[in-house]
Amino acid sequence: MARHKPTAEGGYPRGEETRARLIDAAVRVFGEKGYDAASTREIASVAGLNAPALQYYFDNKEGVYLACVEHMIERLWEQVGPAVAEAEAVFDGTLASDAERIEALLEIFSGMLGLIQDGPESLRWREFMSRQQAGQCPPSAHALMKEGFKVRIGRVIRGLVANLTGYPPDDERTVLHGFALFAQVVAFRVQRHSLLDSLGWDGVDAERLARVRAVLLAHVRAALEGLVRARDAGV
Known part of the structure; x- marks a missing residue:
């Protein structure tokens, strides 16, 4: 699931807009490739971010997938x-x-x-x-x-x-x-x-x-x- 840490701890800008961008990108990648073939690196790239940014919000691939389901x-x-x-x-x-x-x-x-x-x-x-x-x-x-x-x-x-x-x-x-x-x-x-x-x-x-x-x-x-x-x- 999503994590909510202070900005100073992770160094990434917090905000629902960034989280929404990641979910939108994840829906696209999971829809095109399926869960197993998708990667967090690609999801972050489609969202215009890097992989650590995704992990800051969702921890891992399963976390971002569950956010999509939610x-x-x-x-x-x-x-x-x-x-x-x-x-x-x-x-x-x-x-x-x-x-x-x-x-x-x-x-x-x-x-x-x-x-x-x-x-x-x-x-x-x-x-x-x-x-x-x-x-x-x-x-x-x-x-x-x-x-x-x-x-x-x-x-x-x-x-x-x-x-x-x-x-x-x-x-x-x-x-x-x-x-x-x-x-x-x-x-x-x-x-x-x-x-x-x-x-x-x-x-x-x-x-x-x-x-x-x-x-x-x-x-x-x-x-x-x-x-x-x-x-x-x-x-």
Whole structure:
């Protein structure tokens, strides 16, 4: 993780700007090369600094990687945090209707889908996230992502799916349904290049994202409403 020493001790200028430059450079290098092939020297060079400067802020390569993951978690919560908070209120409410539960889930998935839209840093972060999900990272990064993001969002998704199916939250069928629904959203990011190629698009702007979102949410809504019908029919 990052270290915070007085400037006089390490001889390097402190500041969030320098730290942010190192994280930005690390995301780029890790995304392009993967964790094992990346070096702290190259990361520091891309940031316009020297290797000792990186070690002053992060100690080592694992430290800077975990800082990247922490930043990624912050970005994810910016994207879906409000929707998750509202969904938690619906999940914890005893009088919520099936329609409210479905809308709460759709809001979460809608927020996650926003990650496919093009932006100034979107390509670097997509490459970094793809390698992270492929396991090209230290084990500590998986633990950090799990505790910092997956546990909370997984709890609310499984809880709402359990309400809609009638199965317990920890039932294997609940977990599989939740995973299948979430995978539909993730597929649009993981298979983004295939999506662009199939549609003849050169990128995803706000207008195109809206069209993708409308189709995806229609699919997810149909699946959720189908689960409710199956529950009511005792299937």
